[in-house]
Amino acid sequence: MRPAIRLLDDALIARVLGEAFQLLSNPGIQVGAAEARDLLASSGAVVEGERVRIPEVLAQTCLGAAPREFALYDRTGSAVVRYGGDAVHFDPGSSCVNILDGETRARRSAETRDLIRLTQLAEVLPQFDAQSTAVVCSDVPAPVADLYRLYVVLAHSSKPVVTGAFSGETLQGMLDLLALDAGSPAALRARPRAVFDVCPSPPLQWTNFAAHNMVRLARAGVPAQIVSMPMAGATAPVTLIGSVTQHAAETIAGIVIHQLAAGGAPVVWGGAPSILDMSTGIAPVGAIETVMLNLACAEVGKHLGLPTHGYLVASDAKLLDAQAGAETGISAVLGALAGINMISGAGMIDSLACHSAEKLVLDAELIASTRRLLKGVETPTSTLATAMFASLPKEGFLASRETRALFRTEQHLPSAVIDRGNYQEGAVDDAFSRAHDAIPRLLASYSRPALNPALLAGFAELLARQAAKFGVTFSPPTHDNAAPLHANLR
């Protein structure tokens, strides 16, 4: 039996959807993009200025048209991430600004070398099913930073990528980059390697840029992940259930726009809902209520049969301390028990404002333990215990055949990052140090995917074009581990 958790019963989910449909028609949704409003108007929605009232029948039709499942593909064309059902995958948190420097343990602006390191680690750690465009590199001009981070990840990884565009202008560049990587726009559509986060603006608003990007992603056949993020008490009702209802309305509105643009295009019922911390005003990712919101929102999506996503496995702590471990572990376990298809956030601290390579390494251990939990208590032997007693060697269970045959599946065997040793005076270190020490070992097993030089030249040309469009000169930074990459850029 696979363990699972539920926070909402069917009757309550029905009420959530009932009120979400009411919100869609009254007060309706603000939609900034004329193109999206036109699609809605011609399909039966009532458009008054930017306000769109979406009738329930239209919403139901679009929910019915959205695919129940789809896959993300790796560079070799294998479907390694399966959105849908109760599949659980993990990817690092996205688009961070800062990095916790592993040497100084102080926070600083993230740079190319940090993105490369995070990407390399996520590549070799099997716990991560997908990459994310983890940080924004402060060493490249801002107008190209968005496209650049996707480029760095594609150049260093073969895994699928969870990404997103910061503006309408950069989306096309990112899609072009992915199409180059896939071989053609048609190949990208057939075997998408990336999913794009797109955020409505709470409460009940799809801005021009977000709505526009939904339309363009749908038409390109590249999966869109709707990341609605109501902040309970600030941009959404203070009650958890009120925020879940708002999340449902915003997400359904996004699905309607998306499916009207291209019926059957892949879309995810995602989210990063949170509470508002009433003392500091931040959006605490580590709060149990934030975790509950993520679970409850995903349950509504599952009830509708849609692929799901949530933002967990992160912390509000500023260091890799006990708080970071507790918040990360609790949310990883609960998210997995909820069967959320893609759980983003690993590696992140400081309420999603700071990434850490060391935390990524520690989180991989937590994720491995979580996966063990999901397998549940299994019954691999015909009798539960009696046969093992009957055949017990005199040396005890450690010498029994079953122990040798089954310990690898019965137990998750952690790496040395997890301290289970005996106390040894003078040799006690903390998890940060152990994770830090593990990084060179992990990176030694990394090798960069062999990319066709023509592809790299194509990437470079795209970046140069993007830079020219924004009137900036782009010369790729040359930093220790970034150097070999950029050799290709010249």
Added chain:
Amino acid sequence: MEEEILSRMRRSIVDGAPQHAAALAQEWLQSGSEPLHAINDGFIPGMRHVGEQFGCRALYLPDVMAAAEAMKAATAVLEPEIQRRGLKRGVRGTVVLGTVQGDIHEIGKNLVGTLLIAAGFRVIDLGCNVAAERFAEAAEQAGADAVGASSLLTTTMVRHRDVIAAMERRNLRPRVKIIVGGAPVTGKWSAEIGADGYAADAQRALDLVKRLVAPSAGDAP
């Protein structure tokens, strides 16, 4: 008697009760008492208490919001009488706030505004996605003491430079201080672009404004 009303005024702010605060202000005027006395010794001490309690986690953001509402309700009643008597209510200064162009994150900026209002500053909130020119225009029109530009995206942070340039074009600097904030903003960035200051959170933003905007004569205590 007067002392008793003043203490009820303090209470009405701490309770976050706008109607009650307005009624007390009304009562005060009916008795012919001096309106500034009510503000300075009744309502403002209430606000100060709320600020302190917020700082030590005895009161929370919704309490501060409610207190600011009550403060607004009370001053709305007293303001006409203050003007009629030709008195000048000292505000600590005027601050123009907004989130830069291309950026719609506004929760943090709103918080900064709330704490500034609670501390007695006049705040002109331009909302989000605000063009650089509008910051400068509003600052000029309002005779602002400071302009605060918020940015939550690394891609929009560069707009801070535009705000500074727009302020310079109107010759508003160095008289009008420019402060910047938002998750990706650092002290280093602030120094690099030549802003007058940066703060990591709303409480520090308030301290920064207090430091930059020197109280002028006649200001509230």
